[in-house]
Amino acid sequence: MIDIGQHAEYIIGAYAITGLLVGALIIWINRDYATQEKRLKDLEAKGIRRRSDEKKV
Amino acid sequence: MAQNASSEPTPQDLGFFSRLAHPGYFLQWSAYWLKPLAILVCALLAIGLFYAFYNSPADYQQGDTVRILYIHAPAAWLSQFSYAVMAVASIGSLVWRHPLADVSAKAAAPIGATFTAIALATGALWGRPTWGTFWEWDGRMTSTLVMLFIYLGIIALWRTFEDQARAGRIIAVITLVGAINVPIIKFSVEWWNTLHQPASVFRLDGPTMPMSMLIPLFVMFFAFSFLFLLLHFISMRAEILRRRIRSAERRNAQRLRSQG
Numbered sequence: 001m002i003d004i005g006q007h008a009e010y011i012i013g014a015y016a017i018t019g020l021l022v023g024a025l026i027i028w029i030n031r032d033y034a035t036q037e038k039r040l041k042d043l044e045a046k047g048i049r050r051r052s053d054e055k056k057v
Numbered sequence: 058m059a060q061n062a063s064s065e066p067t068p069q070d071l072g073f074f075s076r077l078a079h080p081g082y083f084l085q086w087s088a089y090w091l092k093p094l095a096i097l098v099c100a101l102l103a104i105g106l107f108y109a110f111y112n113s114p115a116d117y118q119q120g121d122t123v124r125i126l127y128i129h130a131p132a133a134w135l136s137q138f139s140y141a142v143m144a145v146a147s148i149g150s151l152v153w154r155h156p157l158a159d160v161s162a163k164a165a166a167p168i169g170a171t172f173t174a175i176a177l178a179t180g181a182l183w184g185r186p187t188w189g190t191f192w193e194w195d196g197r198m199t200s201t202l203v204m205l206f207i208y209l210g211i212i213a214l215w216r217t218f219e220d221q222a223r224a225g226r227i228i229a230v231i232t233l234v235g236a237i238n239v240p241i242i243k244f245s246v247e248w249w250n251t252l253h254q255p256a257s258v259f260r261l262d263g264p265t266m267p268m269s270m271l272i273p274l275f276v277m278f279f280a281f282s283f284l285f286l287l288l289h290f291i292s293m294r295a296e297i298l299r300r301r302i303r304s305a306e307r308r309n310a311q312r313l314r315s316q317g
Binding site: 004005006007008010011013014015017018021022024025026028029030032033035036037039040043044048049050 | 110125132179301305
């Protein structure tokens, strides 16, 4: 690790906050997508579809 | 009156751009981009962090705190870019009533809010050792804080309305009114006497930074931009699925009502 000088706590703090917020955003968006995908599959398994999807079946 | 299924346009019947923006077709083509984009973002972040910490000098005035700027400036750029995406999508929503424009605007708001919060937090952490204060009510910082509040207001509005198509039109108007804040943020450092320094990269007379600092800045700038694109795609896909679920559930409820 390089020496980041006397203001290391500010530099590490800035990168830590960025990592935390970006990480939380990535997890939240991916979880939301996985949840919607599962909900749609569950509905389709029960035979519940949109009108336009029913025409395709 | 129900339309005949054969008269409805399929994605193949549409022009190139209309096809790209067709929700069903978007789900198909965006799926191929997720993995390459994720790899690209990881690679750019790794290279950017390497340059930021191991292969760039300390600034002669700021010292090592200049390394904060390699995340602060890209976050501030995305804060405004996300809003520009929302504003363009809002025009698409109001003028053409395109469902994917609504989806795009809604998906960009939480991403923009996060990067605005990052820009404010990293700016404060850079300001304390450099200016001697975490916060100053000057033009750039105050207008960026206002931007965060606009984002949070828009996110709250999306969650308030049950009818998302109606919400899309109302929020599109509010988004376009709020877009006035983007040039205010951009030109605040020129219009008002401010602690925040003026632009040092995108200037008519060229950047005022040395190449050794421009490289990590640009690599991180592209890493953040592609991260936005990746997260925006995933978020849009989730929103399209959410709308399909709502539509299927509504149809099922109507069917149950008519049977019962």
